[in-house]
Amino acid sequence: MLVMRNVHVPLQSGWERRDVWIEGGRYRRITPPEHGDFISGARVVAPKAGFLIPAAVDPHVHVREPGYDYKEDWESCSKAALKGGVCAIFDMPNNKEPVTRERGLLEKRAIALKKSLVDFGLYVALTDGNVDEIKETKIQKLISGVKIYMAETTGGLLVRSDRALLQVFGQPKPVLVHTGGAEGLCRILHFYTKAKKRVGTLPVLYICHLSTKEELTLVEGAKREFLSLKAEVTPHHLLLHRKNYEEYGSVLPNLGTPEDAECLWDGVARGTIDFMGTDHAPHTVYEKKKKSPPAGFPGIETAVPLLMTAFGERKLPASRLVRFTSQAARELFHLGDGSIMPKNSASCVLFEEGEWEVGGGYETKCRWSPFEGVKTGYRTLLTVVRGNVVYRDGKFNKRRVRFITA
Numbered sequence: 001m002l003v004m005r006n007v008h009v010p011l012q013s014g015w016e017r018r019d020v021w022i023e024g025g026r027y028r029r030i031t032p033p034e035h036g037d038f039i040s041g042a043r044v045v046a047p048k049a050g051f052l053i054p055a056a057v058d059p060h061v062h063v064r065e066p067g068y069d070y071k072e073d074w075e076s077c078s079k080a081a082l083k084g085g086v087c088a089i090f091d092m093p094n095n096k097e098p099v100t101r102e103r104g105l106l107e108k109r110a111i112a113l114k115k116s117l118v119d120f121g122l123y124v125a126l127t128d129g130n131v132d133e134i135k136e137t138k139i140q141k142l143i144s145g146v147k148i149y150m151a152e153t154t155g156g157l158l159v160r161s162d163r164a165l166l167q168v169f170g171q172p173k174p175v176l177v178h179t180g181g182a183e184g185l186c187r188i189l190h191f192y193t194k195a196k197k198r199v200g201t202l203p204v205l206y207i208c209h210l211s212t213k214e215e216l217t218l219v220e221g222a223k224r225e226f227l228s229l230k231a232e233v234t235p236h237h238l239l240l241h242r243k244n245y246e247e248y249g250s251v252l253p254n255l256g257t258p259e260d261a262e263c264l265w266d267g268v269a270r271g272t273i274d275f276m277g278t279d280h281a282p283h284t285v286y287e288k289k290k291k292s293p294p295a296g297f298p299g300i301e302t303a304v305p306l307l308m309t310a311f312g313e314r315k316l317p318a319s320r321l322v323r324f325t326s327q328a329a330r331e332l333f334h335l336g337d338g339s340i341m342p343k344n345s346a347s348c349v350l351f352e353e354g355e356w357e358v359g360g361g362y363e364t365k366c367r368w369s370p371f372e373g374v375k376t377g378y379r380t381l382l383t384v385v386r387g388n389v390v391y392r393d394g395k396f397n398k399r400r401v402r403f404i405t406a
């Protein structure tokens with residue numbers, strides 16, 4: 001039994017103080033502070049200014065292993081996730097050898113089962129020639145979704161075939177798209193519309209990392225037609241823009257203008273944007289200092305504390321933060337209700353409120369952050385995955401992880 005005493009939890013009414021009792025992987029009781037009976041043998045955590053939220057689920061991560069494990073590997077990435085309050089990650093297929101077939105998926109799953117400290121799911125990349133194979137059970141039972149690159153980025157996985165772009169909607173798993181901007185977004189919506197006329201139930205179409213006002217407007221319009229259309233934004237496209245961040249600035253999509261960032265915040269507040277995806281894309285400092293650096297920022301370690309801080313500053317409700325960082329992705333991947341309520345599976349992160357700054361002590365192997373020096377109001381004390389304390393005060397505890405395929 002683990003008891004977290006007198007911590008703030010997000011309720012419909014806002015943050016309220018509660019005692020939270022966890023046993024057998026689940027929340028047992030949520031009581032007003034000090035109202036629960038004393039239970040001998042219980043582990044009690046009583047932070048000074050504790051804030052407990054459902055642990056985040058990150059649908060957009062580039063773990064890098066196999067192939068680029070000098071940048072990041074499953075152990076370092078999952079440790080960075082836990083320190084950032086993330087309990088499950090979904091890994092992109094643009095590895096050194098792109099993951100496009102069963103063999104690549106099996107190889108990655110074997111590595112992750114051995115090394116990951118968080119639950120995980122995998123994506124397969126669509127190519128001009130593999131759509132029929134993706135529909136087969138042997139691939140379907142290994143994936144959480146299909147990733148499409150409509151524009152050039154790390155990995156060279158651009159899809160050109162019209163047949164592939166249409167047929168991919170004839171399989172049931174979510175289809176995630178790196179659009180490369182408004183043009184690619186319109187193009188994939190064209191195929192989605194076409195597929196609607198042919199297939200009964202469409203899979204979810206998930207637009208990755210919105211970065212401009214234009215894309216947000218397009219998504220908003222298309223969402224009126226498609227309930228199954230979803231959109232993601234990264235913490236860096238919300239918190240950074242061309243005017244406040246330049247160093248190691250190469251990222252795809254590029255950082256927007258301050259106005260773009262404000263519009264994206266609006267999209268989050270209104271619920272047009274469903275998911276926080278970190279697009280954690282680690283590259284070494286050496287690589288980022290080159291004349292033509294690879295695109296991408298690490299982000300999984302800092303995302304939730306920074307967003308907690310920003311939501312507070314913007315007076316956005318805690319319930320919206322929980323939907324954005326956890327609940328929407330839990331629904332997408334059928335992970336069950338993660339809210340802090342009796343009987344629900346207990347995956348949560350306990351933050352301490354205070355004044356800190358991003359920098360140093362990184363778990364990510366690349367050991368840098370675009371948020372270096374940024375003030376943050378929260379620091380992770382403890383991360384619980386399905387009832388087990390897997391991170392506490394800088395220490396990790398490896399448990400059996402779950403391979404997610406729903």
Ligand code: DOR
Pocket residue numbers: 062094153154178250251252253281282294295296297
């Ligand atoms: O900046 C990016 N980095 N954007 C992407 O789409 C890919 C990613 C990577 O894999 O490095």
Ligand code: ZN
Pocket residue numbers: 153178208209252253
């Ligand atoms: Zn992308």
Ligand code: ZN
Pocket residue numbers: 060062092279281
């Ligand atoms: Zn990405």
